[in-house]
Amino acid sequence: MTTALPAVTLAANQPDRFYRGGAAIADLRGAADAAVWGPEDWVASITTLFGQPRAGLSTLPDGRLLRDAVSADPTGWVGAEHATAFGDDTALLVKLLDAGQRLPVHVHPSNSFARSHLGCRHGKTEAWVIVGTSGPNPTVYAGFRDDVDEATVATWVSTQDSEAMLAALNPIPVKPGDTVFVPAGLPHAIGEGVFIVELQQPTDFSVLLEWTGFAEPGDPSAHLAIGWETALRCVDRDGWAGSRLDGLVMRTADQRSPVVPLFTEQAAPFFQADRIHADSAVDLDPSFAVLVALEGNGTLRTEHGGTVAVRRGDTLVVPHSAGSSQVDGGLVLVRCRPPAPETWEAS
Structure with a gap:
């Protein structure tokens, strides 16, 4: 395990x-x-x-x-x-x-x-x-x-x-x-x-x-x-x-939903990215991810990997085994992930 x-x-x-x-x-x-x-x-x-x-x-x-x-x-x-x-x-x-x-x-x-x-x-x-x-x-x-x-x-x-x-x-x-x-x-x-x-x-x-x-x-x-x-x-x-x-x-500047996709499907064989608006707590699925905090001062809570304070300017790496996660505190993050699994053969 x-x-x-x-x-x-x-x-x-x-x-x-x-x-x-x-x-x-x-x-x-x-x-x-x-x-x-x-x-x-x-x-x-x-x-x-x-x-x-x-x-x-x-x-x-x-x-x-x-x-x-x-x-x-x-x-x-x-x-x-x-x-x-x-x-x-x-x-x-x-x-x-x-x-x-x-x-x-x-x-x-x-x-x-x-x-x-x-x-x-x-x-x-x-x-x-x-x-x-x-x-x-x-x-x-x-x-x-x-x-x-x-x-x-x-x-x-x-x-x-x-x-x-x-x-x-x-x-x-x-x-x-x-x-x-x-x-x-x-x-x-x-x-x-x-x-x-x-x-x-x-x-x-x-x-x-x-x-x-x-x-x-x-x-x-x-x-x-x-x-x-x-x-x-x-x-x-x-x-x-x-x-x-x-x-x-x-x-996408006028989009303020909790999770804003930043690319179309043409990017999926290479990488994925969303802008996260944590005006209230936002739940995220397990994934290897790189986070860039653009605004706010909040918290990243992971299912298995503990809790981390996050503020504007922080960059973080989240292992897949940390499990599902949640961000809050008014954070605005760019969440970057590897290629979508269903596209790997095509890439």
Whole structure:
């Protein structure tokens, strides 16, 4: 019989990144000095930065790496059904990401591309939960407006024509409460002043179409060390417009029900997320989950894993074996979970 594991409040986990940001993360967490905070906080991470052995991994309060704890007891952490499908892989990475400058135009590989060229079962489909914005025109960019041929993309990359690349993308104005689903292959960028909770598959695979100012010239990590000719094959060069583009975006700011789904079914093979409004007690089913507290000061009570005080800015990981849970105290949480079980074969 699996021993019940408690929910755990996690410290910040901010590996070095190649762009500016972090003030919004510091503000959310109540940190006094934003200068020491980087633009990303990897929450409940068993994933490392590309090409690095340890950077990016989350540490539990007892000093163990979460990766090692899950490996020692996958059933306790992720549940028997998930462990049968994924072993000791949580199949999820959650980040807080604060864009202090516009991020480069980049793209992530699909599952099939990752299996063929990177030796990994996971590509990097991701999604953005917008939790804060600043500046006059907070914007993200996703998908080419029109079909683009292979030679044009290759020329943009070789000449580093940033202006052309950005102009070819669809700008999407965003505000808190919006979500954007970003399937693997879709070229994209996040604009300055956009603060997100990002859910993604648990890899750090990014092909930097725009690397000037973000990576050193010739840095092989920009093309995942597989060469530009191969790396650019993962780019979705189709045009995205109209209802196809609209289908990537949800606007949920005016929804205040206890549990607000944040993505459509297209995200289910990769991850799940809800916004929880605990104006009164909200009951939650057993699941491995990552919680990000956006507002409030309340309590997480678990069936088998004890009780934890939760306040704005806290991030927590909840093992499956903690059982059903309940949150209260006016908390507003983003609850992030791994792929839906019924979709595992498709993913």
